[in-house]
Amino acid sequence: MIKFEEQATQKLLDKNLITENQYREITTYRGLNIFSLNAELKFFLYLSVLLFTSGIGVLIYKNIDSIGHIAILSILFVLICVCFYYCFKNSKGFQKAETVFENPVLEYLVLAGNILTCIFIGYLQFQYEAFGTHYGLATLIPTIVSFSCAYYFDNKSVLAIAITGLAAYIGLSVTPQDLLKNINFYEDQTLSYSAIMLGVLLILWTVYSSRIQLKTHFNIIYLTFALHIISIAAISSLINYFEDIVWLFFVIALAGSSYYFYKISYEYKAISLYVFMIIYAYIGINIFIFRVLEFMDFRDLWIFIIIALPIYFIGSIILFIKLIKNFNKEIAA
Amino acid sequence: MIVYDKNLLDNLSLVEEAKSLQSAGFISKEQKDLIKKELPAFKRQSNILVRLGFFLLGAFLYISICGVISLVGLSGERIFFEICCYIFAVVGFAVAEFLANQNYYEHGLDDAFILGALLNVGFAIGITTEGYEIVIAFFVAIASFMMYKRYLHLVSMLIFCIAVSAFLFYGMFEFGAVGKAILPFVAMLFAAGFYFFTKNLINKLTESYHYKGLLWANTFCLILFYLSCNYLVVRELSAELLGNEVLPGQDIPFSYFFYAFTFIVPAIYLVQAIRTKDRIMLWISFLAIAFSIYTIRFYHSVLPIEVALTLGGMVLFTIAYFSIRKLKNNEVGVTFKPDRINNSNALLNAEALIVASTFGLKPELKTESPMEFGGGGFSGGGSDGSF
Numbered sequence: 001m002i003k004f005e006e007q008a009t010q011k012l013l014d015k016n017l018i019t020e021n022q023y024r025e026i027t028t029y030r031g032l033n034i035f036s037l038n039a040e041l042k043f044f045l046y047l048s049v050l051l052f053t054s055g056i057g058v059l060i061y062k063n064i065d066s067i068g069h070i071a072i073l074s075i076l077f078v079l080i081c082v083c084f085y086y087c088f089k090n091s092k093g094f095q096k097a098e099t100v101f102e103n104p105v106l107e108y109l110v111l112a113g114n115i116l117t118c119i120f121i122g123y124l125q126f127q128y129e130a131f132g133t134h135y136g137l138a139t140l141i142p143t144i145v146s147f148s149c150a151y152y153f154d155n156k157s158v159l160a161i162a163i164t165g166l167a168a169y170i171g172l173s174v175t176p177q178d179l180l181k182n183i184n185f186y187e188d189q190t191l192s193y194s195a196i197m198l199g200v201l202l203i204l205w206t207v208y209s210s211r212i213q214l215k216t217h218f219n220i221i222y223l224t225f226a227l228h229i230i231s232i233a234a235i236s237s238l239i240n241y242f243e244d245i246v247w248l249f250f251v252i253a254l255a256g257s258s259y260y261f262y263k264i265s266y267e268y269k270a271i272s273l274y275v276f277m278i279i280y281a282y283i284g285i286n287i288f289i290f291r292v293l294e295f296m297d298f299r300d301l302w303i304f305i306i307i308a309l310p311i312y313f314i315g316s317i318i319l320f321i322k323l324i325k326n327f328n329k330e331i332a333a
Numbered sequence: 334m335i336v337y338d339k340n341l342l343d344n345l346s347l348v349e350e351a352k353s354l355q356s357a358g359f360i361s362k363e364q365k366d367l368i369k370k371e372l373p374a375f376k377r378q379s380n381i382l383v384r385l386g387f388f389l390l391g392a393f394l395y396i397s398i399c400g401v402i403s404l405v406g407l408s409g410e411r412i413f414f415e416i417c418c419y420i421f422a423v424v425g426f427a428v429a430e431f432l433a434n435q436n437y438y439e440h441g442l443d444d445a446f447i448l449g450a451l452l453n454v455g456f457a458i459g460i461t462t463e464g465y466e467i468v469i470a471f472f473v474a475i476a477s478f479m480m481y482k483r484y485l486h487l488v489s490m491l492i493f494c495i496a497v498s499a500f501l502f503y504g505m506f507e508f509g510a511v512g513k514a515i516l517p518f519v520a521m522l523f524a525a526g527f528y529f530f531t532k533n534l535i536n537k538l539t540e541s542y543h544y545k546g547l548l549w550a551n552t553f554c555l556i557l558f559y560l561s562c563n564y565l566v567v568r569e570l571s572a573e574l575l576g577n578e579v580l581p582g583q584d585i586p587f588s589y590f591f592y593a594f595t596f597i598v599p600a601i602y603l604v605q606a607i608r609t610k611d612r613i614m615l616w617i618s619f620l621a622i623a624f625s626i627y628t629i630r631f632y633h634s635v636l637p638i639e640v641a642l643t644l645g646g647m648v649l650f651t652i653a654y655f656s657i658r659k660l661k662n663n664e665v666g667v668t669f670k671p672d673r674i675n676n677s678n679a680l681l682n683a684e685a686l687i688v689a690s691t692f693g694l695k696p697e698l699k700t701e702s703p704m705e706f707g708g709g710g711f712s713g714g715g716s717d718g719s720f
Contacts, residue, residue: 004541005674008350011343017351017368018360026359029673032665035610035654036672040619044653052646058639105654275382306404309397317390317442324383331368 006030045108053115062121069127076120076242091153098217099154110153114161118142139169151215159218163202163225170194174229189241192233196253199230203260220270223261227273230257232278238287247291254284269331278323282316335542336433337375342485344372345438346541357673367586375438387441394442395449398424403680418457419713425450433484447486451477467503470496481546490546498523504576513574517591520561528554552613559598559621565628595625609666 006027013023056079060072065126087110092099101107125138143165150159167174172195203226234254241247260280265274293301348369355365378384404411406420415707435479439445454476458469459471463470474496478490505512531551538544560566568585572578579585602618606612629635636644660669 004346004544005350005353007541008346009354012347012350012368015347015371017347017371018354019366022359026354029357029359033610034665034670034672035607035612035667036670037660037667038669038671040615041653041660041669042658044649045657046651048646048653050646051642051649055639055642055646057645057646062637062639105657271380272382275380275386279386302406306397306400310394310401313390313394313397315392317387320387320390324378 038330041049042104042108045105046111049108049112049115053112053119054115057119060119070229072123073120076116076123080113080116080120083109083116087153094152095154096214101153107153107155110149110155113159114146114149114155114158117145118161121145136169139165143169144331150218154215154216156221159221160191163222167195167198167225170198172198172229174225189237189246192237192250195229195233199226199233199257202229204224220273221263223268223270223273227257227261227276227280230254231276231284235283235287237279238284251284251288254280258284266327267328271327271331274327335485336430336483337436337438337485339542341373341375341436342542343440344374345377347372347523353674359673366719374437375436375440377437377439378441379439384439384441388445391442391445395428395445396426416457417631418453418460422450422453422457424617427633429480429484438485439561442540443484443700444486444488447489448492451480451489451492467500467507470499470503474500485542485546487545487549490549491553493549498557510563510575511672513571516570516574517567521558524554524561530556532712548613555602555614555617559617559624562591562594562598563624563628564588564595565624565631567591568632595628599625611669 009018009026012018013020018026054142056076060076063072076094087106090101090103090106121138121142143162146162146165149155150162154178164174171191204220206222208218209302210219231254234250234257237250238247238254241250261273261277265271265277293305351360351365354360355362378387399417402420402424403413406417425446429450430568432440432443432446451473455469455473456471459465462468474493477489477493477496479585480486481493498520501520502516505516505519528551530553531547532636535544535547535551538547568579568591571585584667586593599618599621602614602621606615606618635641657669660667663669
């Protein structure tokens with residue numbers, strides 16, 4: 001409630017922590033009584049794009065036999081052209097640094113155009129096998145389109161689609177819910193290797209693009225994907241496979257990525273990377289300890305383990321508090 | 334009743350204010366850091382991720398302590414099973430008290446022990462009374478209210494609200510069929526009464542400590558009020574509780590009232606929210622409108638889903654587009670210009686994540702059909718075996 005915020009400002013003034021001038025500026029601004037619907041309306045635009053494109057997708061899917069193919073294709077094509085026409089007309093062209101549209105609606109038109117393009121290409125492939133039986137191509141082309149859109153129009157949502165497309169090309173599903181459900185790595189061990197490779201590639205790309213100063217604000221998205229892909233692939237392999245050499249490889253991979261992300265989260269001052277890095281590293285350490293305990297004779301030890309557990313957790317809590325405190329101090333500096 | 338040092342609570346609100354003033358650009362970062370340094374503070378985690386992490390760790394610690402106690406108790410008799418939850422609850426209260434004395438506030442660790450203790454109170458009463466819901470609700474309500482009063486713990490306030498409503502519901506069940514039949518109206522009146530009661534309390538507040546807790550209770554009442562007489566909720570609950578099967582061609586009693594309620598209340602919320610500039614009510618009104626639409630679609634298939642989605646998208650786009658155009662240049666009052674002090678940008682940051690989860694491309698080898706990628710809408714459909 002405004003009342004208490006004003007009180008707090010007043011108290012700050014009384015304690016001489018803000019100046020008289022600043023106080024006056026703040027109260028004048030509060031006096032304007034602004035109620036901004038900025039975030040809400042933008043979110044509506046965004047939601048409308050999601051609804052519309054899902055609707056179109058289902059519409060095409062259900063009526064694939066009844067409406068003429070040419071009709072569908074041409075309607076889609078017209079829609080895509082309209083979206084991109086407005087975007088190109090109003091964009092400032094490609095820029096290496098971060099850019100924003102003057103009109104917020106356009107950002108969402110880019111998203112709509114991009115998703116519709118993906119549907120268009122998917123439909124083309126389904127109906128006409130435009131890319132022959134090279135299904136890889138049918139993923140790769142939307143991916144390339146998305147990447148170019150993301151970089152040209154500076155759109156983070158489209159970039160996220162592009163990265164999932166890239167992962168799909170090598171056979172991974174990295175949509176957040178699938179990563180959480182951890183469905184990828186059960187059937188195919190080689191996928192874990194490709195996942196780790198993909199993560200490394202993404203990291204290398206961030207290194208390169210910060211060197212040439214290309215859209216450096218995208219790096220955090222790449223790094224987030226890389227962290228989760230590498231860590232989840234490594235952890236699920238640690239749980240599922242037990243040949244010693246392979247197991248050791250994944251231990252090293254997880255340790256290496258944790259160390260790298262420890263460094264990088266300090267550099268980017270990104271607490272979300274830091275926290276997830278700690279969580280994954282902690283899970284990894286616990287799996288490691290568990291494996292070591294397995295080698296010893298478990299049955300005699302279990303009472304001891306239960307008693308030691310609270311101490312172990314208290315120890316970890318103290319360690320975590322230290323880590324977080326360190327991090328907060330470092331990024332505040 | 335509040336266990337914390339009031340000075341620290343005051344400092345917390347000052348630091349929060351300084352933070353929002355800094356992000357609004359009224360004061361410099363150095364000034365904010367100075368303010369932060371000047372004022373002693375709680376051990377508190379403002380980042381929700383970090384707080385969740387500590388909550389998990391705290392929960393592990395709590396469980397492992399309970400494990401040790403059980404290890405000792407297992408050698409005892411059956412009586413241990415009957416009292417173990419009481420012991421666990423006492424442990425939870427003790428640790429929560431200890432943490433509060435160490436100035437842990439909204440840290441994650443304290444959350445784990447407070448919530449764990451409340452959970453154990455529920456279990457303990459449940460075991461003693463063999464699952465008599467009304468008694469459980471009663472004691473949980475008391476315990477959570479104490480927790481809120483002592484530790485200003487907001488989630489406890491929420492649990493208190495839920496427990497009180499549960500107490501009311503189970504109380505109505507005691508009256509048999511009549512009680513169940515008038516339940517929606519009682520719940521509605523209760524929510525309305527409680528809403529104005531908390532609103533009044535908020536207006537009379539002179540100190541800010543209880544403001545957030547009361548706001549949560551107030552918000553809870555808004556949601557409960559809408560749900561209490563929502564057509565879908567009433568119809569499904571009456572089928573569940575009274576066994577009233579609604580035959581084709583018939584409808585539940587007072588159906589017109591419930592239909593009207595389902596649509597008028599969100600509209601009132603929306604208008605009232607804009608009028609009083611109440612952001613929470615605004616969001617509840619959006620959610621309520623969405624749920625009202627869902628309610629209608631649940632019983633009457635007005636349009637096939639894909640047409641509804643497409644049209645819905647277009648309508649929403651038009652509304653948003655014209656609202657933006659209209660509000661773009663307002664300097665005061667309701668506007669499209671971002672507010673410097675209170676902004677809800679966290680929402681927009683989540684956009685990329687939502688896009689990735691709904692529209693992420695998936696590998697085709699697994700899904701057997703290239704139709705899978707491109708639109709999130711496809712994924713439910715699966716393939717029809719043409720491949």
